[in-house]
Amino acid sequence: MRNKKIKAVIPVIFILSMIFTTIVYADDWYEKEDGYYTIYDQTSNKVLCLIAAKVSQGDEYVSDDNKLYEVIKVKDKNHIAYAKYKEEIKLPEISSTKQEALALMAKQQNRIIGIYHTHSDESYVPTDGTSSINGKGGIYKVGDALTASLKKDGVQVIHRQELHLPHDAGAYRRSRPTNKKILQQAPAAVFDVHRDAIPSEQYDFKVNGKPATKVRIVLGQKNQNIEKNKNLAYKLKAVADEMYPGMIKDIYIGKGNYNQDMAPNSALLEIGTHENKREAAENTANVLGNVLTVAVFGGQKQVAAENGQPSKIVKNTEPAQTDNTGTSGGLLIVLGIAIVLGVGYLFISNSGKELRSKFGDKFSSFLGNRKK
Structure with a gap:
């Protein structure tokens, strides 16, 4: 029983670590004065901006003329990155x-x-x-x-x-x-x-x-x-x-x-x-x-x-x-996190097998009969 609960805890810990990693990632927002990144337009190779922080794939940038770019490639060793144009912001x-x-x-x-x-x-x-x-x-x-x-x-x-x-x-x-x-x-x-x-x-x-x-x-x-x-x-x-x-x-x-x-x-x-x-x-x-x-x-x-x-x-x-x-979207994210944590708690408290036995039939009837 104890081993089963330990195994059940592992995925919950993983999910929690993913959530909290995004929260504390902002602590990487510091660099030495000579450690800034240069972000280039992937098409024209024009310099879009300099930024004294860790740049990651998926970061977004809105230029002074309201053009939105997305970072698609990062070379940490050289402190450079490339971004693609997405759209003009209204x-x-x-x-x-x-x-x-x-x-x-x-x-x-x-x-x-x-x-x-x-x-x-x-x-x-x-x-x-x-x-x-x-x-x-x-x-x-x-x-x-x-x-x-x-x-x-x-x-x-x-x-x-x-x-x-x-x-x-x-x-x-x-x-x-x-x-x-x-x-x-x-x-x-x-x-x-x-x-x-x-x-x-x-x-x-x-x-x-x-x-x-x-x-x-x-x-x-x-x-x-x-x-x-x-x-x-x-x-x-x-x-x-x-x-x-x-x-x-x-x-x-x-x-x-x-x-x-x-x-x-x-x-x-x-x-x-x-x-x-x-x-x-x-x-x-x-x-x-x-x-x-x-x-x-x-x-x-x-x-x-x-x-x-x-x-x-x-x-x-x-x-x-x-x-x-954006308020409703934010509430959905919070609700999603709450559901994940709630399911995790049920796994820890009841173990996966017990959880399936309690709720499996209800989920099956909701989704339709499964083929055996």
Whole structure:
């Protein structure tokens, strides 16, 4: 009997390991500054992007011009990968006008956004003197700037200050309790704010005439909230493309989780890279709050004139906060996991033979009589 139960446990352990492997895979999201991958278009051999993380077959990438690619081949030894074009992404419609706009939409009761930093040490070399600080890195000051920007729009911000050192393969596990504390206050969205580790020219940008940085949105595809989080990312890019064209450089959807299984409307934001000045990243954060507010809560925002273009009003009538895109799919994944665990428990408790004797006849009658 004991041997039978041990044998029954083996497939359950295997299934559980597969589930939890996808959750902790995000802990591979760290590389040395010289360890980034280059992803090429398989057809044109054009460089699509550089990314300071482990690239895997099946990862997806949305370019600045909204083209979706899928990674089909990875050469880890050379840190290169190849991706094929799939389709053009249709972003949500965001309106803009040069004329006086209507009054802002009524403010929702739950105007709360959470911010934290899984990689606490991340810093900006030209300003902080190093790419990594054993404590609060420069990334916290960028988070402070983003917090101030959101507060100007009347948003309540939960900017957690916990450290999750060291910057290793356990950082995401250590930051989960921090994220949990944020979620206990029911925010409309949560952002894990980072800086990238690729050459600065990939992120150089200007906003309001000042040096700034671009922003990369990173999502984990292996969790039940992926469709909801994709919707948030697309909404952010659509709003930013109207307010500050070019600021959102791209969206990377990697194999992993990045703690985004804990709640929908979650995303990882890379604001600049280690080679950018921190002040440039802060300049981006000072206006990124406008993008987050309009994308998450809806409403409208006036954008100052720049590069010879007049000021304009950008309006979003479908806030990400109230959009239920992908919710049913997420529930199905959770239900599926629950069923697997439930069946596993029955195997452990009753052994496979006993389980078949209890439920076999019922399954047979449901599926039809089997031939003997």
